[in-house]
Amino acid sequence: MARGRLNSSSTQEKDLPKAKINRNSLKQVGRLLSYVKPHRRKFIAGFIFLILSSLTGLAFPAFLGALIDVAQGNKLKYPLLPATLTGIGMLAFIVLFAQAFVSFFRVVWFVQVAERSLADIRRDTYFKLITLPMNFFSNRRVGELNSRISSDLSQIQDAMTTTFAEMIRQLILLVGGIILLVIVSFKLTLALLLLLPVLSATAIFFGRFIRKLSRQAQDKLAESNIIVEETLQGIANVKAFVNEAFEAGRYDKNLREVVTIAVRGAKFRGIFASFIVFCMFGAIVGIIWYGSVLVSHHELQVGSLTTFILYSLFVAAAMGSFPELYANMQKAVGASERVLEILDETSEEVSIRESENVIKQKIKGHLSFKNVIFAYPSRSEIEVLKGISFDAETGQKVAIVGPSGSGKSTMAALILQFYHPQSGTILFDGQPASAYTLTDIRNQVAIVPQDVLLFGGTIQENIAYGKLGSSKEEIVQAAKRANAHQFVTSFPEGYDTVVGERGVKLSGGQRQRIAIARALLKNPSILILDEATSSLDSESERLVQEALEELMKNRTSIIIAHRLSTIREADQIIVLEKGEIIEKGNHQELLANEQGLYKYLSGLQFEV
Numbered sequence: 001m002a003r004g005r006l007n008s009s010s011t012q013e014k015d016l017p018k019a020k021i022n023r024n025s026l027k028q029v030g031r032l033l034s035y036v037k038p039h040r041r042k043f044i045a046g047f048i049f050l051i052l053s054s055l056t057g058l059a060f061p062a063f064l065g066a067l068i069d070v071a072q073g074n075k076l077k078y079p080l081l082p083a084t085l086t087g088i089g090m091l092a093f094i095v096l097f098a099q100a101f102v103s104f105f106r107v108v109w110f111v112q113v114a115e116r117s118l119a120d121i122r123r124d125t126y127f128k129l130i131t132l133p134m135n136f137f138s139n140r141r142v143g144e145l146n147s148r149i150s151s152d153l154s155q156i157q158d159a160m161t162t163t164f165a166e167m168i169r170q171l172i173l174l175v176g177g178i179i180l181l182v183i184v185s186f187k188l189t190l191a192l193l194l195l196l197p198v199l200s201a202t203a204i205f206f207g208r209f210i211r212k213l214s215r216q217a218q219d220k221l222a223e224s225n226i227i228v229e230e231t232l233q234g235i236a237n238v239k240a241f242v243n244e245a246f247e248a249g250r251y252d253k254n255l256r257e258v259v260t261i262a263v264r265g266a267k268f269r270g271i272f273a274s275f276i277v278f279c280m281f282g283a284i285v286g287i288i289w290y291g292s293v294l295v296s297h298h299e300l301q302v303g304s305l306t307t308f309i310l311y312s313l314f315v316a317a318a319m320g321s322f323p324e325l326y327a328n329m330q331k332a333v334g335a336s337e338r339v340l341e342i343l344d345e346t347s348e349e350v351s352i353r354e355s356e357n358v359i360k361q362k363i364k365g366h367l368s369f370k371n372v373i374f375a376y377p378s379r380s381e382i383e384v385l386k387g388i389s390f391d392a393e394t395g396q397k398v399a400i401v402g403p404s405g406s407g408k409s410t411m412a413a414l415i416l417q418f419y420h421p422q423s424g425t426i427l428f429d430g431q432p433a434s435a436y437t438l439t440d441i442r443n444q445v446a447i448v449p450q451d452v453l454l455f456g457g458t459i460q461e462n463i464a465y466g467k468l469g470s471s472k473e474e475i476v477q478a479a480k481r482a483n484a485h486q487f488v489t490s491f492p493e494g495y496d497t498v499v500g501e502r503g504v505k506l507s508g509g510q511r512q513r514i515a516i517a518r519a520l521l522k523n524p525s526i527l528i529l530d531e532a533t534s535s536l537d538s539e540s541e542r543l544v545q546e547a548l549e550e551l552m553k554n555r556t557s558i559i560i561a562h563r564l565s566t567i568r569e570a571d572q573i574i575v576l577e578k579g580e581i582i583e584k585g586n587h588q589e590l591l592a593n594e595q596g597l598y599k600y601l602s603g604l605q606f607e608v
């Protein structure tokens with residue numbers, strides 16, 4: 001469904017779903033209600049209590065009016081109320097107590113239901129996100145995705161805990177208030193209701209306008225948050241290029257736009273607010289005047305007039321609160337639509353439970369590419385691999401060399417099934433990749449990537465990521481074989497040293513050895529080494545090289561190499577240029593080709 005959107009990130013941003021509330025959008029949002037279903041009893045109970053508390057709220061103007069009328073010795077119009085001051089006062093307190101009781105539970109229950117369902121939605125959205133195919137991520141900014149899990153879901157949460165309840169409450173006050181107005185004085189109500197259509201029409205018109213502006217402000221603000229996130233992520237770059245001022249300027253420009261939009265919105269909001277205040281209170285003054293006329297003609301009692309005025313205040317307040325509530329509802333609908341958009345994407349078929357993460361179909365290690373043609377879906381016009389074919393026998397070392405951008409890492413991504421070739425096949429043990437589950441392939445292929453990213457956590461946890469639930473012994477064993485044990489134990493906290501964003505920064509060579517330990521623990525049939533382009537000093541290089549030799553034992557290895565010295569022993573070397581294999585053979589054979597790229601490249605490297 002999302003083809004069109006996926007293909008271009010720029011249109012994706014412009015096409016942000018408008019938060020229109022109509023049948024269709026409500027039907028969409030209704031799907032999120034399935035998350036409330038498990039808690040429906042509490043929700044319904046809360047809903048009933050909400051109605052009760054709103055209804056009891058409507059009783060007070062009647063009590064007040066009755067008190068005044070009884071105090072003046074007038075006869076009461078409503079047979080339901082007691083006829084003495086004490087009686088009315090007592091009843092008022094009982095109702096008040098009931099209201100307090102009911103309000104407490106409706107607030108608590110609504111929040112409980114909302115929090116629990118929201119946690120479910122958050123969990124599902126997160127799981128959906130991380131199981132989406134790689135392609136989804138190459139088209140989106142991390143900041144934007146992040147905001148869906150944080151701000152969009154908070155918006156939905158607000159709607160569930162507050163906006164929805166408030167809307168129901170105000171609706172009851174509005175309808176109940178109008179009914180009671182009619183009961184108290186039909187003539188006065190008629191006068192009041194004549195004013196209402198004019199007021200509401202204007203309110204709707206203004207509301208539309210304000211909504212549009214607030215949407216714009218929201219989008220702009222999201223944009224500026226992305227700037228913050230991206231600069232903080234790449235703070236070293238910002239500093240290294242002394243681009244602090246540039247980034248600050250960029251942020252400032254964005255903020256100014258936010259302010260401009262918000263201020264423009266504020267003016268209209270202000271006009272709207274004062275308009276409502278003027279008209280509503282103007283109407284009330286008019287009503288009081290007309291009511292007083294009726295009182296002087298003995299058509300109305302003073303107490304009833306008081307009741308009437310209080311009800312019309314209720315009605316006015318309810319009407320006044322609708323634009324804002326409606327705007328919040330719209331925001332929530334917009335947020336829901338964006339969240340649903342993610343939930344509607346198609347996931348990769350990976351195991352849903354950790355316990356299902358087991359190998360069902362063993363791969364021995366024979367890997368072949370048959371005429372693989374591939375273009376990244378985000379740039380479908382550029383073929384990155386143009387008909388690649390090769391065979392890696394079980395246990396062989398196959399090296400891939402070639403200039404930067406020739407498609408080496410792309411081949412690794414294809415082996416891992418991050419993307420699928422447009423034509424041609426990738427075979428494991430002679431069977432096409434489609435014959436295996438994703439879980440089976442990824443569990444038996446390990447990669448030591450070009451740039452190793454460690455998670456925030458301890459070194460031990462980072463190594464154990466290769467095989468969750470490994471024992472400490474296994475982890476230390478793997479670290480030793482990866483030449484990492486020594487440097488790890490040199491830290492005061494050893495394996496419990498925290499690394500990643502908030503911990504110790506490891507050097508490139510150290511990070512690589514952690515990644516090697518991780519891969520050793522995973523014990524894959526096929527190993528992909530995407531050699532780091534940044535060169536290590538000769539000592540770390542030796543340590544990493546030794547660790548790699550250890551890792552390559554007894555399995556098929558695909559080595560993407562930048563230093564040709566590391567691949568002399570390879571069974572097969574594939575020379576890649578602009579997505580095509582231009583040479584194939586072992587070190588000796590390739591050197592024999594005087595005009596070959598390999599000969600040229602190795603000439604360059606070994607001369608130095």
Ligand SMILES: Nc1ncnc2c1ncn2[C@@H]1O[C@H](COP(=O)(O)OP(=O)(O)OP(=O)(O)O)[C@@H](O)[C@H]1O
Nearest residue numbers: 138376378379384403404405406407408409410411
């Ligand atoms: N996610 C992506 N989306 C679109 N194009 C991409 C993506 N990743 C890589 N490319 C493009 O595909 C081509 C091959 O990239 P690849 O990363 O495979 O090169 P490489 O051979 O690994 O280079 P290096 O030696 O610098 O690591 C490049 O032109 C690159 O711009």
Ligand SMILES: [Mg+2]
Nearest residue numbers: 408409410450
């Ligand atoms: Mg690469």
